[in-house]
Amino acid sequence: MLEWSAVDRIIDAALAEDIGAVDLTSEIVVPDGTRATFVLRTREEIVVAGLPVAEAVFRRRAPGCGFQAGVADGARVAPGAVLATVTGPARALLTAERTALNLLSHMSGIATLTRRYVDRIAGTKAQLIDTRKTTPGLRVLEKHATTLGGARNHRLDLAGGIMIKDNHISVCGGVAAAVARARAAAPVLTKIEVECDRLDQVREALEAGADMLLLDNMTTGMLREAVAIVAGRIPVEASGGVTLETIRAIAETGVDFISVGRITQGAPAVDIGLDATLEPGG
Structure with a gap:
């Protein structure tokens, strides 16, 4: 809307x-x-x-x-x-x-x-989502356009959820510490997503109580391993370098969401x- x-x-x-x-x-x-x-x-x-x-x-x-x-x-x-x-x-x-x-x-x-x-991942459980990689000043239009194309919106802005990325983890001293700080202060209905680029971070984020994981720039083999580790306990999102040529294979690893910046940045x-x-x- x-x-x-x-x-x-x-x-x-x-x-x-x-x-x-x-x-x-x-x-x-x-x-x-x-x-x-x-x-x-x-x-x-x-x-x-x-x-x-x-x-x-x-x-x-x-x-x-x-x-x-x-x-x-x-x-x-x-x-x-x-x-x-x-x-x-x-x-x-x-x-x-x-x-x-x-x-x-x-x-x-x-x-x-x-x-x-969206057509490339038809028949899989994966859903396409957009990112904050939008043209400054035009985000409301661009994110609306992605939904008309069949995607779902990720965060509309930084206030739309807590997403702990690699730099947050570095500054806080680790995944567990970052999630703990977020959990202690976040509004009760706000989800906490953690970016992971290694499988040990997947395990650590799960143990820390993350609500969702972003699997960043992982190979399809790593994505399958991460999906197996999570075992359906929380949703997982694949992100990073996704193209029309690679998205189907990524979807078939069993991830729940695939985020693609190109749909707003490169259209x-x-x-x-x-x-x-x-x-x-x-």
Whole structure:
């Protein structure tokens, strides 16, 4: 679910960045009062993400515009599919065009890549989850896009859970000490996850009372051993260097979750265009 207060801030910042003082071209070239109908159309196969965001961008500049979605967010569509039709004052909608397309193309790119990863692990018990490797300022959009692609969210931010990583362990003097400190002060409903890159750390984290383990950059052989050690007592997450080529083998080790930073960090924007048709008498 989108946090619209955060989305509104993103839209305002993106429009301000793109417009500057004035949309000089639209103000000079497009006659005042001209109305037009615009069609959002994908030029490649995609998983759609961000139509409500694109609508909000257009409405920010043209509050009374009409926006009719042709598909639902999360749908997989073929090249040429009409995603939405927008009708209203041409100047205002053209001013909003690039910002709407940027956000829609970026979010759909993430959802499309995410779905490719999800498809690769179909039939296993593993679930794909995202990470905090997001574009600064766009996390709320990017994490929403991963869910539309079929993944689940990990922490939304640092307040979303306790995740004890290698540097925390080094500073605290060991896994047991770090977990003990976390357990003593954590809110009772907050889970504690421990990052392990060795099997002895897996055993130590289990004994210390961790709620979940992150198995970092382990080989598939090590992952199987770690899963056997845990024996279903707590969930385990595999992470580190996961690609479309390796994710299936990782899923088949028996892990519960696989986190992939590439779905937000490396997803290319998809190709979506906006075509205009003047209304009769416009």
